[in-house]
Amino acid sequence: MRQTVRIICQSIIFVCLLIFLSVISTSHLFGVETIAQAKEKSARVSAKPPKLTLEKLKNAEYLIPDYKQNVKLANGKFETPKGSSDYLLAAFERAAFGDLNNDGIEDAAVVLVYSGGGSGVFYGLIALINENGEPKQVAATDLGDRIKLKSLSIKSGVISVDKNETMGTRPLKVAVKYKLDRDKLVEVQQ
Secondary structure, three states, rough: OOHHHHHHHHHHHHHHHHHHHHHHHHHHHOOOOOOOHHHHHHHHHHHOOOOOOHHHOOOOOOEEEOOOOOOOOEEOOOEOOOOOOOOEEEEEEEEEEEEOOOOOOOOOEEEEEEEEOOOOOOOOOOOOOOOOEEEEEEEEEEEEOOOOOEEEEOOOEEEEEEEEEOOOEEEEEEEEEEEOOOOOEEEEEE
């Protein structure tokens, strides 16, 4: 009798084990996450780098498009000593955030205003990727001289710039779109 009870108990344990294994494999087939899968997914999601911030962008290093000179902004500004032969003034104008390189991580586009001390006041668009929470410049292009920036945005990897350009006495409204292509900003047809 004891032998029979033991065999029945072992059979029940064996059947329970089979049911348990069946549930695990079935949940895998139908897309139901196991605890281990959920933990692994959570670890991947939390491995994303910190977001870029305005403060980081206003204190980043940039290569100015027309001047081929690196500048390190401090609170959004950079200026060489007045009177120097290579005088340059650069200032942070605006930023937009969005994924530029299709990696699922929010990057940034920045417009800098800069002048070499003459009458020209130039605007440059700079693309920055998020490299472990730090901005890394990957491309830049000139937006023009003496423009008035209306808006800057990023949507689906496309940077949109709305600006007014002065043509004679009347401002001309211009909308331009750019897409990051490796290390270049390429104008996208509207």
